[in-house]
Amino acid sequence: MAKAPKTAIQPTRAEDYPEWYQQVIRAADLAENSPVRGCMVIKPWGYRLWENMQRALDDMFKATGHQNAYFPLFIPMSYLEKEAEHVEGFAKECAVVTHHRLEPDPNGGLMPAGKLEEPLIVRPTSETIIGATYAKWVQSYRDLPILINQWANVVRWEMRTRMFLRTAEFLWQEGHTVHATSEEAIEETERMVDVYADFAENWMAMPVIVGSKTPAERFPGAIETLSIEAMMQDRKALQAGTSHFLGQNFSKAQEIMFQAENGEREYAWTTSWGVSTRLVGAIIMSHSDDDGFVIPPRLAPAQIVILPIYRDDAQRTEVIEYVESLRKELTDQTYAGMPVRVEVDDRDVRGGEKKWYHVKRGVPVRVEVGPKDIGKGSVFVGRRDQPKSYGIGRNEFVSSIAELLGEMQQGLFDRALKMREDNTVEITSEKAFRKFFTPKNEEQPEIHGGFANCFFSSEEKVDALLKELKVTIRCVPRNAKQESGVCFLTGEETTQKAIFAKAY
Amino acid sequence: MAKAPKTAIQPTRAEDYPEWYQQVIRAADLAENSPVRGCMVIKPWGYRLWENMQRALDDMFKATGHQNAYFPLFIPMSYLEKEAEHVEGFAKECAVVTHHRLEPDPNGGLMPAGKLEEPLIVRPTSETIIGATYAKWVQSYRDLPILINQWANVVRWEMRTRMFLRTAEFLWQEGHTVHATSEEAIEETERMVDVYADFAENWMAMPVIVGSKTPAERFPGAIETLSIEAMMQDRKALQAGTSHFLGQNFSKAQEIMFQAENGEREYAWTTSWGVSTRLVGAIIMSHSDDDGFVIPPRLAPAQIVILPIYRDDAQRTEVIEYVESLRKELTDQTYAGMPVRVEVDDRDVRGGEKKWYHVKRGVPVRVEVGPKDIGKGSVFVGRRDQPKSYGIGRNEFVSSIAELLGEMQQGLFDRALKMREDNTVEITSEKAFRKFFTPKNEEQPEIHGGFANCFFSSEEKVDALLKELKVTIRCVPRNAKQESGVCFLTGEETTQKAIFAKAY
Structure with missing residues (x-):
C-alpha cells in the first residue's frame, strides 16, 4: 500500500493508519474535535455529505412505510431501570442532568442550582421513552403496526473517542416499530437491515455482510440483533448498522399491550434499528487513499x-x-x-x-x-x-x-469487495487463528489478517482467546449454508460458524 | 366568532381560546405532552409539516449563501459566563449535566455517579460554543464571512409550557455568521429577518410586521434584535422569528479576531438568527377554526x-x-x-x-x-x-x-391580514390604552383589543403600566415613517413609536 515519495496525506495508510484517518478528516475539512470532551464539530463539507446520506435513507424509510416523528431528548432515570439488560448496557456511559438552573457561586463563577426531583438521562437511545409513549398509543390490533423513525442526536459517554466512529454525542436515526405478531416484527427487522445493506452497497459503494449477532454481542435487551459489517482498509471490521428484534422484552417493561382480534390482551412485539454519523467514518475508511478523501459519486x-x-x-x-x-x-x-x-x-x-x-x-x-x-x-x-x-x-x-x-x-x-475477499480466510486451528490476528509488523500493530470464517463450539469457550487477541465475533452471515465442522479452538463438532475480526 | 350549535372542536375559540388551541392539536394529531416535564412528542402529521417548513427554509438559507454544520449539544459552564448579559438571560432556565454515569443506589434503584469536573449546560442557544469554534477558524479577513446555519434541538427550562409555543426542549435552526465589518453584519441581520418575513407571508400565509426590539426586549447580548411579529386570532402577538446583530459583544467575549486587509488585528462582527417549532403553533393559531386545523396549502x-x-x-x-x-x-x-x-x-x-x-x-x-x-x-x-x-x-x-x-x-x-388590520389602532391616551387592553368579557380574559400603535417617551416610563396590564412592546416597525408625537402616558413630545400588545 506504500506509495511514491510524496503524498498529500502524511502519514500514509501504511505508515500509521489511525493517524492517516485523522489527517484525511482534517485535510478534507469534514469535522474537528470541539472544546467539549468527546464531541465533534461537523463542518459544512462533512455535513453536506451527511445531509445526502440522510436524504437517501429517509426516502428509503418512507418507501418502506415509515413516518418521522420526534421524541424527547431526556429520559427519566426510572425509565432506564425498567429493562434490566438495557440499563446494564447504558448506565455506565450516560450524561445525567441533575439541575435546571445556574446561580452565582459564592466562590466566584456559577454553580448548578434547582435540583431535579428525578435526574434525567440524555438519551443514549430511545427505546424506553418511545416505548412509554407507544404504550399510550396502542390499544387495539387496529392501531398496529406503528412504523416510526426519528432523526436525532444521542449521547453515550465514551472514554476513548474518534471522530465519526465513536463520539460522545452523535447524530443518527432510530426506527422504533410495534407489531401484533412476532413474525411481522421479525420481518420488519430483516427488511430494515436489508435497507441498510442496500444503502451501504449502492450509495456508499461499501460491500457489507448481513448477519446476526451472537448473544454476547446483541443490543442490550434484544432477542436478535442483525447487523451489516464492512471491512475497512486496515482489515478491521466496522459495524455499520443494526436492526434489533426486541421480542416482547420492551413491551413487557413498558406495558405496550393491545387487544387482539380474538379479544385477548397481548403484549406487542417491537423492533428498533439505527445508523449514525459513524457511516461517514465508514466511507472515509473504505475508499480514501494517501491523497485524501474519496467520496462515492452518488x-x-x-x-x-x-x-x-x-x-x-x-x-x-x-x-x-x-x-x-x-x-x-x-x-x-x-x-x-x-x-x-x-x-x-x-x-x-x-x-x-x-x-x-x-x-x-x-x-x-x-x-x-x-x-x-x-x-x-x-x-x-x-x-x-x-x-x-x-x-x-x-x-x-x-x-x-x-x-x-x-x-x-x-x-x-469492486475495489472494496476485492479487498475484503482477498483478506477473508477460513481458519480451522488455534495456531492459524493466532497467526492471522497477530500484527505483521510492530510499527503497525493495527494491521493484521482480516476476516476469519471459523466454526466455534460456543461463545464462552472462545471468550478468553478473543479477549487476549482483541478479536470479536462480528456476525453469523445470513446467507451461510447450514453445515457442520470442527471448532477451531476446542476441536468439538459444531454447526456454529461466524466471522471473527478485530473491530472498531 | 361564535358558531352554529355543533363544532368539531370543543370548546370553540370564543368559548376558551387556550383550551381550543390544545384541542386542535389533539384532534389534528400533531403532538402530545410527553412524560418528561415540558417536553412534547411531535407526532407524524405535525412532524411532516415541520419537515416541509424545514425544507423551504433550508432552501432559502442556501440561496442566501449559507451552509449547514453541526456543533455540540453541550456547553461548558464557564463558556456561558463569558458574556455577562447572555448568562443573565439564560442561567435561570438551563438543564445542567453534572454526572456521566449511573450506579446502583444503596437504597434501591440508580443514582448519578462520575461527577464531571465542570458541569455542562444543554445548549439553550449556541452563540458561546459556536463562537469558541469560530475563534479558531477566523484568522484573516480572507476567512470571512462565515455563513453557517445549524438545525438542532435546544433546551430552556420553562416553568409554564404550552405545546409548540413554549416547550422545555424545542427544535429550531440557528444561523451564526461572522463578518469583517459592522455594515456587513447589519446587512446580514436584515437579510435574514427578510427571509423569515418572506417565509411567514408566502409559505405560512401569515402576515408579519418586521421591526426592531426595544432595548429591554432584545436578545441577551445583542446590540439590535429584529423580529417578525404576527397577530394570532385571540389578538395576541406572537414573535415568530428573530435576527440579532451582536456587534462585537460575542467576538470580544470569545476572542474572535482577524487580521484586516490593513494588517491590524480586529474583533469580528457577528449575527445570529433563528426560528423554531413555535412556527407550527403560529400556523395553528393564525388559520385554524372551530372545526380544527387549517394548513396553508403550500x-x-x-x-x-x-x-x-x-x-x-x-x-x-x-x-x-x-x-x-x-x-x-x-x-x-x-x-x-x-x-x-x-x-x-x-x-x-x-x-x-x-x-x-x-x-x-x-x-x-x-x-x-x-x-x-x-x-x-x-x-x-x-x-x-x-x-x-x-x-x-x-x-x-x-x-x-x-x-x-x-x-x-x-x-x-388575506383573512389573517384583515383580522390584524381590524384589530390595530392608534392610541394616544392612558385611558384608551387601558380600555384597549382590558378584557371585554370576564369569561375570556385573554381576548382584548389587539395591536396598539403608540408614541412613548421611554421604556422605563411606561414599564409599570405595561407590567400591570401584561402588555409588552413588540417592535418598532421598520417601515414606519419618521414622525413625532406625544407619549400616550406622559404626554411628552417624542419620536419613538412602537407596537404594543399582549404576547405569547
Whole structure:
C-alpha cells in the first residue's frame, strides 16, 4: 500500500493508519474535535455529505412505510431501570442532568442550582421513552403496526473517542416499530437491515455482510440483533448498522399491550434499528487513499468541480462564460435519478493548490477549463479514482458524465469487495487463528489478517482467546449454508460458524 | 366568532381560546405532552409539516449563501459566563449535566455517579460554543464571512409550557455568521429577518410586521434584535422569528479576531438568527377554526386527500381504479413549483368519520369519489376553507388544482391580514390604552383589543403600566415613517413609536 515519495496525506495508510484517518478528516475539512470532551464539530463539507446520506435513507424509510416523528431528548432515570439488560448496557456511559438552573457561586463563577426531583438521562437511545409513549398509543390490533423513525442526536459517554466512529454525542436515526405478531416484527427487522445493506452497497459503494449477532454481542435487551459489517482498509471490521428484534422484552417493561382480534390482551412485539454519523467514518475508511478523501459519486455533495483557468480579465470573461454554460449543461444531466451536482471554484488561489484542495476533499471529477481548452472545444478532466488526467471533447464529456460517475461508483465498490475477499480466510486451528490476528509488523500493530470464517463450539469457550487477541465475533452471515465442522479452538463438532475480526 | 350549535372542536375559540388551541392539536394529531416535564412528542402529521417548513427554509438559507454544520449539544459552564448579559438571560432556565454515569443506589434503584469536573449546560442557544469554534477558524479577513446555519434541538427550562409555543426542549435552526465589518453584519441581520418575513407571508400565509426590539426586549447580548411579529386570532402577538446583530459583544467575549486587509488585528462582527417549532403553533393559531386545523396549502403534508366511496367489492374495484388514475393526474400537476401532494384514504372507516378526520387535520382539499361521480366523469370536492362542497368535472378539477390551492393560500393570508388590520389602532391616551387592553368579557380574559400603535417617551416610563396590564412592546416597525408625537402616558413630545400588545 506504500506509495511514491510524496503524498498529500502524511502519514500514509501504511505508515500509521489511525493517524492517516485523522489527517484525511482534517485535510478534507469534514469535522474537528470541539472544546467539549468527546464531541465533534461537523463542518459544512462533512455535513453536506451527511445531509445526502440522510436524504437517501429517509426516502428509503418512507418507501418502506415509515413516518418521522420526534421524541424527547431526556429520559427519566426510572425509565432506564425498567429493562434490566438495557440499563446494564447504558448506565455506565450516560450524561445525567441533575439541575435546571445556574446561580452565582459564592466562590466566584456559577454553580448548578434547582435540583431535579428525578435526574434525567440524555438519551443514549430511545427505546424506553418511545416505548412509554407507544404504550399510550396502542390499544387495539387496529392501531398496529406503528412504523416510526426519528432523526436525532444521542449521547453515550465514551472514554476513548474518534471522530465519526465513536463520539460522545452523535447524530443518527432510530426506527422504533410495534407489531401484533412476532413474525411481522421479525420481518420488519430483516427488511430494515436489508435497507441498510442496500444503502451501504449502492450509495456508499461499501460491500457489507448481513448477519446476526451472537448473544454476547446483541443490543442490550434484544432477542436478535442483525447487523451489516464492512471491512475497512486496515482489515478491521466496522459495524455499520443494526436492526434489533426486541421480542416482547420492551413491551413487557413498558406495558405496550393491545387487544387482539380474538379479544385477548397481548403484549406487542417491537423492533428498533439505527445508523449514525459513524457511516461517514465508514466511507472515509473504505475508499480514501494517501491523497485524501474519496467520496462515492452518488453521495458526493459536489460530483464535479469546474476550475476556470485564466491569466487576465479578458481571458476571465471568456473562460467564465464557457464555464457557466458548461455548468448548466452538466446540471441538466442526471445521474442515478438526480441532477448532476456541479460547483465552480473561481477563488483567487494558485492552480496547483486549488486542484489539491479538491483532491483532498474527494470531489469525484475535476474539470479544468482554460483558453486553450475553449479553443479546442474541450475540457481537461481529472478523476479522483485515477492518477491520470486527460483532455476530452466538451460534448462527449457532458453526454457521458452519468456513465463516468456510474463507472467510478462501481469501481469503488469492486475495489472494496476485492479487498475484503482477498483478506477473508477460513481458519480451522488455534495456531492459524493466532497467526492471522497477530500484527505483521510492530510499527503497525493495527494491521493484521482480516476476516476469519471459523466454526466455534460456543461463545464462552472462545471468550478468553478473543479477549487476549482483541478479536470479536462480528456476525453469523445470513446467507451461510447450514453445515457442520470442527471448532477451531476446542476441536468439538459444531454447526456454529461466524466471522471473527478485530473491530472498531 | 361564535358558531352554529355543533363544532368539531370543543370548546370553540370564543368559548376558551387556550383550551381550543390544545384541542386542535389533539384532534389534528400533531403532538402530545410527553412524560418528561415540558417536553412534547411531535407526532407524524405535525412532524411532516415541520419537515416541509424545514425544507423551504433550508432552501432559502442556501440561496442566501449559507451552509449547514453541526456543533455540540453541550456547553461548558464557564463558556456561558463569558458574556455577562447572555448568562443573565439564560442561567435561570438551563438543564445542567453534572454526572456521566449511573450506579446502583444503596437504597434501591440508580443514582448519578462520575461527577464531571465542570458541569455542562444543554445548549439553550449556541452563540458561546459556536463562537469558541469560530475563534479558531477566523484568522484573516480572507476567512470571512462565515455563513453557517445549524438545525438542532435546544433546551430552556420553562416553568409554564404550552405545546409548540413554549416547550422545555424545542427544535429550531440557528444561523451564526461572522463578518469583517459592522455594515456587513447589519446587512446580514436584515437579510435574514427578510427571509423569515418572506417565509411567514408566502409559505405560512401569515402576515408579519418586521421591526426592531426595544432595548429591554432584545436578545441577551445583542446590540439590535429584529423580529417578525404576527397577530394570532385571540389578538395576541406572537414573535415568530428573530435576527440579532451582536456587534462585537460575542467576538470580544470569545476572542474572535482577524487580521484586516490593513494588517491590524480586529474583533469580528457577528449575527445570529433563528426560528423554531413555535412556527407550527403560529400556523395553528393564525388559520385554524372551530372545526380544527387549517394548513396553508403550500406547507400541507397532503394538499389533497381522495376518499373512495363504494358499497361492495365490485364497486371498489371500479372506484379504486378511477381514484388511482386521478391521483396520478393530480400528482403530475405542480403548485408553487412542486408536484401536488395527494393521498388516498381507503381505510375501512365510516364516510362521515373519515371526512371529519381530514377536516380536523386541516387537509386543504378533500375529494370524494363514488360510482355516481365516475358515471358523470366528475368528483365531489370539499374545501377546508369553506363550508360548502360541490361537484365538478374531473378534468376541470385536475387542470385547475394549482389555481385552487393558490386561491386558498391567498385567502388565508388575506383573512389573517384583515383580522390584524381590524384589530390595530392608534392610541394616544392612558385611558384608551387601558380600555384597549382590558378584557371585554370576564369569561375570556385573554381576548382584548389587539395591536396598539403608540408614541412613548421611554421604556422605563411606561414599564409599570405595561407590567400591570401584561402588555409588552413588540417592535418598532421598520417601515414606519419618521414622525413625532406625544407619549400616550406622559404626554411628552417624542419620536419613538412602537407596537404594543399582549404576547405569547
